[in-house]
Amino acid sequence: MSCYPATDFGLNFVLNFISISMEIVSRYRWVFAFLVCCCALFSRAYSVKKLSGMSKVRGVNLGGWLVVEGWIKPSLFDGIPNEDMLDGTQVQFKSTLLQKYISAANGGGTNVTVDRDVPSSWETFKLWRVSDTKFQFRSNGGQFLSCDGQGDSVSATAESPTMTETFYIEINRHKVHIRLLSGIYVQATSANQLTADYQGVPGWDSNGATFEMTIVTNNLHGDYQLANGYGHDKAKEILMKHRRSFVTREDIRFVAEHGINTLRIPVGWWISLDPNPPAPFIGGTLEALDNAFSWAQYANHPALLGIELLNEPSASAVPIGVLISYYLKGYQIVRKYSSTAYVIFCQRIGNADPLELYQANIGVSNTVVDLHYYNLFDNFYNNMSAMDNIQFIYKSRLTQVQALNNANGHLVFIGEWVNEWNVKTASQAEYQDFGKAQLKVYDEASFGWSYWTVKNARNHWNFEWNILNNFLPLESSSSKRSPRNVMLLTLVCGCFYLYHIL
Known part of the structure; x- marks a missing residue:
């Protein structure tokens, strides 16, 4: 030896x-x-x-x-706030107003829509956790959801996350609100778009800024x-x-x-x-x-x-x-x-x-x-x-x-x-x-x-x-x-x- x-x-x-x-x-x-x-x-x-x-x-x-x-x-994980939303968790969002899912068509590359009745891979996003309230969302094709500011549409086009790809998530049981770091809430519109232009603070009823969040997988620990x-x-x-x-x-x-x-x-x-x-x-x-x-x-x-x-x-x-x-x-x-x-x-x-x-x-x-x-x-x-x-x-x-x-x-x-x-x-x-x-x-x-x-x-x-x-x-x-x-x-x-x- x-x-x-x-x-x-x-x-x-x-x-x-x-x-x-x-x-x-x-x-x-x-x-x-x-x-x-x-x-x-x-x-x-x-x-x-x-x-x-x-x-x-x-x-x-x-x-x-x-x-x-x-x-x-x-x-080991019991004390983490929002422990079911760790890095790598896969989630889907359904508009309570439209009863449609947020989707990044073809896995990403264009503006996201809110127009899918049944969720699959395009409607599934992977969480990148910044804090217990701030997250980034990665589409199936690898691009991140992004929004430049108030009045803009949300797209799935960013190759890497920065401030414009970071969102707050407010949670009320299985319902969530998503807002920009500036405080503007995103909403599903009647034209099946996702835009940052909700006026005021949404409640938890069926409005354009309220979504049902489904956790698809949460097995990365x-x-x-x-x-x-x-x-x-x-x-x-x-x-x-x-x-x-x-x-x-x-x-x-x-x-x-x-x-x-x-x-x-x-x-x-x-x-x-x-x-x-x-x-x-x-x-x-x-x-x-x-x-x-x-x-x-x-x-x-x-x-x-x-x-x-x-x-x-x-x-x-x-x-x-x-x-x-x-x-x-x-x-x-x-x-x-x-x-x-x-x-x-x-x-x-x-x-x-x-x-x-x-x-x-x-x-x-x-x-x-x-x-x-x-x-x-x-x-x-x-x-x-x-x-x-x-x-x-x-x-x-x-x-x-x-x-x-x-x-x-x-x-x-x-x-x-x-x-x-x-x-x-x-x-x-x-x-x-x-x-x-x-x-x-x-x-x-x-x-x-x-x-x-x-x-x-x-x-x-x-x-x-x-x-x-x-x-x-x-x-x-x-x-x-x-x-x-x-x-x-x-x-x-x-x-x-x-x-x-x-």
Whole structure:
């Protein structure tokens, strides 16, 4: 194993990442966020360890810790004013006077109208939150709603938001008024236009300035939403407490005592700029990451096992050629600084074959393909019984794992799985059988597996709850234990819930 000093190493690493990311950032802006985030991880002088000589990875994810996910800990967002109107929330507005929806025809590019009976994509706008009362609205095509001043029409033509693209929203339950920063209210006219010329202050009856607001989706609850929702000072206070308390030394000791030898830790791209990341992100994640290595000191040798370059790229959004190019360049950069750290490539989620990564030339040594196995999120599983789910694990999943084990090249890693399914009335014994099937099959993966996640507000996603309440029979599957209690750490570069700013 090798150790590297935290001198010019980290600087060179980030400069290399920045240079390769800029080649494709003009087409796929999401790439840049992931490419720059590894620099801080390598620059911390952590030793790197190979898997040989020890058991396979049996890990747990520290999800929701250094990358906030609201569904893992919903209470983090409880104190935000207008918490249902965070960044990225999709909304629709229906005129109470005309009974028509505000629409940006063709997704934007012209004046908006108020003339649609049934809402769809043109009638759906994404919120950019300036404060709890001021917002910007992005159309389906990417342009922002804009109004120059009193008497002018509202258009969907601005490529970036400024003051003329910022509006106040006044809320009365499901009804809203929209006004310019100057105080003028916009209204739906009899000519089906949206103009800034309502006279006076509207009431909440059926008038031209009153709209019914429908929240279509409100599922983006990440670091950006939390920090922008609370404001810097309050967000800093909340996140400091969360980072100290959500995952602790005792949690690491607990999972190690139950056969876990690896931690998979998602980190956001802003960790590379810690302790002063760009607004609204809050510094401190790098210090918290240091804690994970410190907490593992009671083991024989805490070490960095590998870097995963990206988490869950979408098959529908990311062309395989772009992804392979990204993975290849990321692999080459890691190899400049370590010959032993594993480089992990997550397969595309959705309609994608993991063999596409085996058929690509993206690395020659210590490479791993990460598969995420959930009996959820697809209609395919909706009508399965408990036994159907269990047999699917033993037959289909096992067949795929074995086939990939025998493929030339990369090792196989089940980087995320969970003891949950769509069987609504499952008994504890059925959960145990389901968990036992997953543990047996995923133990076959040549690199190993990692459970999602260590803690969660939803019990069956919560690793500790499953163990303490005897829903996951982990001990029966862990016959291949490490001869030493080695705590390894795999870092996952992730950038969750930032789609609204791309």
